Amino acid sequence: MDIRQESLKKHYEWDGKIEVISRAPINNSMDLSLAYTPGVAEPCMEINKDYEKSFELTRRSNLVAVVTDGTAVLGLGDIGPEAGMPVMEGKCCLFKEFADVDAFPICVRSKDVDEIVKTIYLISGSFGGINLEDIAAPRCFEIERKLKEICDIPIFHDDQHGTAVIVAAALMNALKIVDKKIDEIKLVISGAGSAGIAIAKHLMNIGVKNIVLVNSKGIISKGLSTNNSEQEYMASITNPENLTGTLADAMKGADVFLGVSAPGIVSEDMVRSMADKPVVFAMANPTPEIMPDLAKKAGAVVVGTGRSDFPNQINNVLCFPGMFRGALDCRASEINEEMKVAASYAIAGLVSDEDLSPDYIIPEAVDKRVGRAVAEAVVKAARETGVAKL
Secondary structure, X not given: OOHHHHHHHHHHHHOOOOOOOOOXXXXXXXXXXXXXXXXXXXXXXXXXXXXXXXXXXXXXXXEEEEEEOOOOEOOOEOOOOOOOHHHHHHHHHHHHHHHOOEEEEEEOOOOOHHHHHHHHHHHHHHOOEEEEOOOOOOHHHHHHHHHHHHOOOOEEEHHHHHHHHHHHHHHHHHHHHHOOOOOOOEEEEEOOOHHHHHHHHHHHHOOOOEEEEEEOOEEOOOOOOOOOHHHHHHHHHOOOXXXXXXXXXXXXXXXXXXXXXXXXXXXXXXXHOOOOOOEEEEOOOOOOOOOHHHHHHOOOOEEEEOOOOOOOEOOHHHOHHHHHHHHHHOOEOOOOHHHHHHHHHHHHHOOOOOOOEOOEOOOOOOOOHHHHXXXXXXXXXXXXXXXXXX
16 A cells, blocks of 8 residues: 555544643542633633733643645645645644644635735634645735734744755755855755745845746746746845746756756756756655656765655754744744744754765754754744744
8 A cells, every 4th residue: 555545544544633632630620610610710810911921821822823725735736725634734743743832723715815814813812823834825925924014923834934944954064065155056946936935035044145046937037027026026136147048047057956846847967067066955745856866866966855765855844843842932923034044053953064974964854853952043043133022
């Protein structure tokens, strides 16, 4: 039985991957009076007097909403919010397993930006953070931006920023192996949607200066009629040589290729056209832009994918549990750029120089050290930048 059929079988058996467990024992009338009426009136009145008490007297301080509209689920596309529920439940499992964060799936039946924003805002008082998930670009950018403006808790679109944090960590260590400086490389990103754009912005924050974004229509440059607003903005801060043409044109002389796009679109010849000692992160799932064996055959020194059956899996689970653990621990009002950068350095730092190799540039997805390391780095950055309340 292949993994998909086995997974389907297990989902029927599980009948859902998460459940609610009571933290308050209720074995007698006194227990009932303490956890519920009449005793519960007292914490209610405390919160009524001081909003901040809601983080101390309820589970809000450890609760994250995982929210989707079902428009960009995995590689399946717009399959609807209910069909996205297994993914959201899975995400909640990872939050709990890797950072002891309680998370709950919220699947919204709308594709209207303002309607989604209003829905999330109206329920935000029940949570300590909001994890946006599997929302199609460019709508996801606007939803995140608007929520950040009106919410007083962290808003984090994992498809964008979680991916970016992990890619940056992997890149830092890959460049050690090929002995290249981050501010001197030429880096090509295939995919100019939410993940590709977020990766580009984050990599610029850690020092990459020459980035070329490419989508299915070619290299992103200024003034293209096919650019959406985010792509037009990115064209103004990337592609310093004003390149035009195809992905093959962009990859000539490039030091690093990052793929968050489509299967099989990179050939061996395209890898051969890259600079000496190239790095290839082909992260399309389940089929990468180029298979690792072919990339290495063509000369790639370091290869990463999004898959667990190849070395160097670039997986968001290395970021989001620890990111929210840290944000919740210091009651951060937002997750800012400095916190994301700190997370990237923390993840990269878990691979020692002695252990670093072309097949080990990033911790494994199930490495339990990562959540705590990221959380500690995020708390420190939050306090240093003034967004921590604790």
